[in-house]
Amino acid sequence: MTARGCAGPSARVVRAAVGGLVHESSTFMVEYLGTAELSAFSCHQGPDLLTEFGGTATVTGGYLAACAAVGAQVRPAFHARAEPGPAISGDAHLALEQRLSGALCEAGDCEVVLLDLHGAGVIAPDRSLDVAVLRRVRQLLPDAVIAVTMDLHANVPDELLDLADVVTGFHEYPHTDAADRARLAGELAVAAARGTIRPVIRQRRLPMLLPPSPTVAGSPARELRDLVREIEERPGVLACAAFHGFPYADTEQAATSVVTVTDGDPGLAQRCCDEAAAWLDGQRERFRPTLLAPVEAVRLALASEEPTVVVGDGSDNPGCGATGDNTHLLRALLEAPVATCFATLWDPETVATAVAAGVGNTLDVRLGGRHGWASGPPVEAVGTVRAVTDGVITQTAMRRGKRADFGPSVRITVGRCEVIVASQRRQVLDPEILLLHGVVPRRYRIVAVKSVNHFRAGFAQVSGHMVVADAPGPTARGIEQIPRSGPTRALWPMAAPHVVSGGQQS
Incomplete structure (x- = not known):
């Protein structure tokens, strides 16, 4: 579908540089993982960018x-992305920004720049990565139309909106609409x-941060999504997004916000932002999640029909x-009297120890628990190596068509549980990494995955019953329980009386 007001392919050719620098940065995780360095980023430039992202359900x-839809000439620039993690180092930021700058210079004079930015990137200790990138791009191409597509969990400072001409954000969580929202931004630009x-x-920032809140049926996040969608369909409105904010970045930029783009009508844009913000302010208590300890989550799963x-x-x-090696849920699974996988x-x-031992061999294992409080204690047990793989998959739900690399990985049987152990820290979005190791999810009573909400899209065909387990940690869903000393202490729900559970069901 072509965005309203956008001319089709017959209009004059516009040169569009395409690139991005994507990172969701937790300031809390620097203590446990150090800073994110250049080696953490997957980088693609020029023709390689087209090969990597063409036909994928990604922003790029x-x-x-x-x-392709509006007849713009693509000038592939530079794209870098790392798995969400600790704030990135100053050296990594400079190296990546220099590569993006060089690629934009090689792309030549472009009337449009299309940027993939997360919106919650942090240069350690507390600078906005996204603003820094936009400043540089605006310096290089002062007259270009710059469009930005950001994650639903973006923290949006005012300066970002001063630097960009078009801003769109995801509506869905899981983020299954990334490509659609980027297509809208591209057509508008x-x-x-x-x-x-x-x-x-225009924008309206609120003194609050939402805990992870999926847009599932019956949830307040679904109602918020429907409201901004309805606003976006109004005459004169080009785009509208509610950004939940990223509660694991303790910075001045962190906050929930609403951003609206209109066709030459600032008053309309502000009224739309204020309307959605007023709804959010009135409904915020409904966004508190009901928390389930891992043992309780397993018990609930066992009781399911x-x-x-x-x-x-x-x-x-x-x-x-998060570290991806927390053991609290794994311990609960090992106590379950049924077949499980993780x-x-x-x-x-x-992984290295299991690869050396070889498939079919039994060995003493010490699983996870390598980052203190963020990880819980390691699991010491006897396991049998069942499979060894390269850990490379193609994603089938969120980011459909895009490769993901878990690094060399192994499947180890511990008791009744099949555990997939990876050498790269990655969120599990769909069953592909399980299938790669010969684990068919439907054959197991409980399937546990390192994910808080995105797994809902990828595992929808596996089960109609999904729950979330909660253990202590620096990226817990109970965001008001996380020790913090910075600006976000003053935001809801951190500054509000603690409520253990609320209206949102897991």
Whole structure:
């Protein structure tokens, strides 16, 4: 679908540079993982960018589709992304920004720049990565129309909106609409370059941060999604997004916000932001999650009438920056009197030991628990190596069509549990990493995965019953329970009286 006001392929050709620098940064995780360095990033430049992202359900894939739809000439620049983790180092930021700058210079004079930015990137200790990137791009191409597509969990400072001409954000959580939202941003940017629309952006920031809140049926996040969708369909409105904010970045930028883009009408844009913000302010208590300890989550799964139940490891989601080696849920699974499976535990040392032992051999294992409080104690047990793989999969739900690399990985049987251990820290979005190791999820009573909400899309065909387990940790869903000393202490729910459970069901 072509965005309203956008001319089709017959209009004059516009040159569009496509790139991005994507990182969701937790300031809490620096203590446990250090800073994110250049080696953490997967980088693609020029023709390689087209090969990597063409036809994928990603932001960059959406940009490429937009250019094809409206007849814009793609100038592939540079794209870098790392798994969410600790704030990135200053050296890594400079190296990545230099590569992006060089690629943009090679792309030549472009009327449009299409950027994939997360919106919650942090340069250690507390600078906005996204603002830094936009400043540099604006310096290089002062007259270009710059479009940005950001994650639903973006923290959006005012300066970001001063630097960009078009801003869109995901509506869905799990983020299954990334490509669609980027396509909208791309089409709007090209239309602006052609002079058929005049984008105006306004924002309303709220003194709050939402805990991880999926847009599942019956949830307040679904109602919020529906509201901004309805706003976006109004005459004169080009785009509207509610950004939940990223509660694991303790910075000045962190906050929930609403951003609206209109066609030359700043008053309309502000009224739309204020309307959605007022709804959020009135409904915020409904966003408190009901927390389930791992033992309780397993007990609930065992009581289910569904033959298979999927349990998300909500406190140790690498997609929030967590270590991925927390053992609390694994311990609960090992006590279950049924066949279970677990993916993935980040433990390069155990992978190396298992590979050396070889398939079919039994060995003493020390699983996970390598980062103190963030990880829990290691699990010491006897396990049998069942499979060894390269850990490379192609994702089938969120980021459909995009490769993901878990690094060398192994399947180890511990009691009744099949444990997939990986040498790269990755969130599990779909069953592919299990299938790669010969584990068919439907054959197990409980399937546990390192993910807080994104697994819901990828495992929808596996089970109709999904729950989230909560253990202590620096990326727990009970965000008001996380020790913090910075600016986010003053935001809801940290500054509000603690309520153990609320209206949102797991």
